[in-house]
Amino acid sequence: MPREAKLCPSQTKERKSNCAAMIHFTPPPELHIFNIFTFNVHSMAFLAGAAAAYIFTYKRIPEEFRKHLDDLTLYMTVAGILGARLLFAAVNYKSFHSFWQIFAVWQGGLTSYGGFLGAVLVWIWYIKSHKLPMALFCHALGPAALLGWGIGRMGCFLSWNGEIGTYTDVPWAFIVDGDQPRHPVMFYIAAANCLFAYLSAKWAEKHKINAAALSLVCFGAIRAVLDKWRDYDPDWLYYGSVGLSLLYVFLGIWLWRTLPYPEGYGRRAEAAEETNSAQTEASDSAEPAGESGGRQS
Numbered sequence: 227m228p229r230e231a232k233l234c235p236s237q238t239k240e241r242k243s244n245c246a247a248m249i250h251f252t253p254p255p256e257l258h259i260f261n262i263f264t265f266n267v268h269s270m271a272f273l274a275g276a277a278a279a280y281i282f283t284y285k286r287i288p289e290e291f292r293k294h295l296d297d298l299t300l301y302m303t304v305a306g307i308l309g310a311r312l313l314f315a316a317v318n319y320k321s322f323h324s325f326w327q328i329f330a331v332w333q334g335g336l337t338s339y340g341g342f343l344g345a346v347l348v349w350i351w352y353i354k355s356h357k358l359p360m361a362l363f364c365h366a367l368g369p370a371a372l373l374g375w376g377i378g379r380m381g382c383f384l385s386w387n388g389e390i391g392t393y394t395d396v397p398w399a400f401i402v403d404g405d406q407p408r409h410p411v412m413f414y415i416a417a418a419n420c421l422f423a424y425l426s427a428k429w430a431e432k433h434k435i436n437a438a439a440l441s442l443v444c445f446g447a448i449r450a451v452l453d454k455w456r457d458y459d460p461d462w463l464y465y466g467s468v469g470l471s472l473l474y475v476f477l478g479i480w481l482w483r484t485l486p487y488p489e490g491y492g493r494r495a496e497a498a499e500e501t502n503s504a505q506t507e508a509s510d511s512a513e514p515a516g517e518s519g520g521r522q523s
Contacts, residue, residue, distance in 0.1 A: 248399045248407045253386045271381020272336075276303050279367075279374030286427075287366040288491075291358065298352055302345040309344020310336035317463075338375070339470055345371075361436060362488040364481075368438035369427035372445055376419030383412035392457045409455040418448045436488070439481035446474030 257265040280299045284292060314337040315322055349367070353360050382389045386402050391409025399407035422444040430437035450471035458464040 248397065248401050249410075251386070251400045251402050253384060253402065266385055268336075268381040268385040268387065271384070272307075272378045275374035275377035275381075276306075278377050279370040282370035282373055282423075283367050286370065287363070291363070294352075294356065294358065298349070301348045301352060305344035305348040306341040307336070307344075309347075310338060310341030313337040313340025313343075338379075359488065361486050362491065364438035364485060365430070365436050365488050365491060368436070368441035369423045369430070372419050372426065372441045373423035375445065376416045376421075376423060379412055379416035379419060383410060383416055390457050391455050394455075408457065411452060411455045411457075414452050414455065415448060418452065419445070422448065430487070434487045435482065436485045439478050439485055442478030442481060443475050444478075446471045446476075446478060450475065 254267045276299065280295065284295055287295065317337060349363075352358075353363055386400075389412050390402075391400075391411035393406050394409050395407065396409070398410070400410045401407050423441070426437055426440040426444050429435065430440050450468050453464060453467050453471065456464070456467075458467070
């Protein structure tokens with residue numbers, strides 16, 4: 227996307243005052259262990275997003291299917307990391323000096339579309355191979371995946387490494403390492419994904435729509451709209467990103483028409499909640515009886 231003119235070099239008092247009022251930010255430092263492994267906020271946010279998606283899916287899926295989540299989470303996390311890294315390496319192949327450097331994911335460098343593709347392929351393979359109800363599992367995962375994606379994007383925002391916004395003079399612009407003020411575009415994307423994870427879950431239940439379809443539409447629309455404020459170099463990457471985002475929107479609309487709302491999903495969730503509440507009440511009532519019996523003996 228064509229870059230905007232740099233804003234802060236102007237020597238006018240008004241422009242200097244605007245820059246001083248903006249947010250000056252320093253990304254958290256990396257943690258090096260034995261000069262081999264590097265931990266940064268990006269990787270930590272990725273893991274936190276995976277954990278949040280697991281917990282959210284666990285809450286949404288009926289109890290009889292929860293035993294599959296551990297395996298699914300492991301396979302999808304590995305596939306997501308590999309897919310994101312391989313696509314990043316394909317786009318930025320000139321920055322790699324050896325083949326094995328591709329697998330040094332702790333050094334940073336992941337592309338979200340590759341991670342999405344890798345995770346989805348493993349998801350479909352697992353559901354098909356274990357003959358699980360596709361509509362039910364997709365409905366449970368959709369909003370959870372959007373939430374995990376949003377938390378992972380927060381790591382992109384905090385690390386401020388390559389995924390930055392266009393130049394701007396808005397009051398909430400971020401100034402990092404003496405650079406010109408920029409839109410915190412990764413924060414926009416992270417916040418929007420987390421918000422629409424909640425909304426898509428609510429809307430899906432209200433209108434009896436499969437939440438995976440609705441989440442995919444939200445994911446693509448968020449990226450297509452907010453990429454306007456992301457600084458792409460070269461510019462063709464912007465148009466490619468928007469094109470892929472719109473493809474996700476159309477894919478979500480197609481799923482909307484073809485992937486049904488899982489029958490009995492709401493009743494199953496209510497029954498599971500009633501069972502859990504009954505078990506909790508039974509255990510609470512059993513404790514005083516045990517204590518009184520102990521005192522009598």
